[in-house]
Amino acid sequence: MTERIVEALGTGADAATVVHMLAASADAAQNLCIDRPYACAAGCPHCCVLNVAVLLPEAMTIALWLRERLCAEELAGLQKRLATHRSWARWMDDDERILKQMSCPLLDPYGGCSVHPVRPLACRAITSLDSQSCKDAFRPTVTDEDRLVPADLFRKAVFDAAFTAVASGLRQVGLDDRSIELGTGVLAFLEHPEFMERFLAGERLPQALWL
Template identity: 30%
Template sequence: MWTALIEHAQQKHRFLDQLCTLCSGEFVGKGGTIHCKRGCSGCCSLNVRCTLTEAVALAPHLNDNQIEAIHLHAEKLKQIDRDNNDLKNFLKASREQVGPCPLLDADGACSVYAYRPLACRALLSTMDPHYCTLDFSTLSSEEKQAFMAQLDQESVNFPTHYLAMPQQIAQAAEMECLEKMKQAFGVTVTGNLPYLLDLELTLKVSEKLAENRRIQELTGNTKSESFLIGVDIP
């Protein structure tokens, strides 16, 4: 089952990559600039959510150092999750207390770039990477207005500075991947990328789901509204 799910997700990855190339070209062609480049890593400080299928596909490609980094990162995330009942506070604490994606290399580049999930592939910044790490809650109303005035509202996912089309296509692709998972296992699972990787590496959730084990039993998550994982049982 997982082989087919992973192959389907990889097809979506390839399609999105092609779309991103087209969207970037069109935006640059009308005078815009895509600021993403190797090592900028601003968006890697965001809370990356993905499908369990994508995490299962990525896990076999991790080396020992990456696995250790994933475990340490996930433990910190779980503590932040336990301590926060508000999503905004959770996201702020994740950035400030846990830090960026544990899969960044020493140069700030993604060490698993070929296997990154749809959510990562879809982020194309139309403004300087400084804005990808900026806490907009700290800005004055005048500064926020000045930022929004610079945005090409026809192209971006307003009020963010990321191109809209790749994100829209990525969301649709995620829904298709989740539908495939529901057909296979009767459940859909999304969540924080490092957390899902930790679950797969430590608990082998892919194998357990194939054995018809309930995801709640596997995670041991007793918090009713975890910000780290989302489980939908139709």
């Protein structure tokens, strides 16, 4: 997969090429997981309180997708939610996020993923095999017990490998291969559209985004 990514991006990346590359990488991983059972369904947001790391082009793709579909008022409201979430949750570990129910700001009012068609590889990697276990594991209670959910480990390995392949491809063509927290990355590209051109030009985005 890395070779195909390098080939796609090696002649000079533009936004459309990056978006297509990410979609192709996700599709290739998904094709290896066809017909594997899982209990996840629309409006089931129990695990959407966890920290999610995304590659910069994933955050850029989500920001572009949102800009194409939201009106100015909706976009301003989303940016405010993303900023609030970043201020409150950026230093929290997963247990703290679960306890305080710091749900992903990209969820819609019905608990669905508002960016599902362009959701990150890390989100695609996680599938539960038992919905009741999810409800129990992500209940906001203090506990010393491990929060265990039966999951498809093959699927996780496949999408983790896709994530690694994309990062390696970015690095080989001279693009910033760092990962960033999902909400922080999307907010950065929404607030600073110029970051897209800087990323595509091979510049590294400001270190302050990670502080």
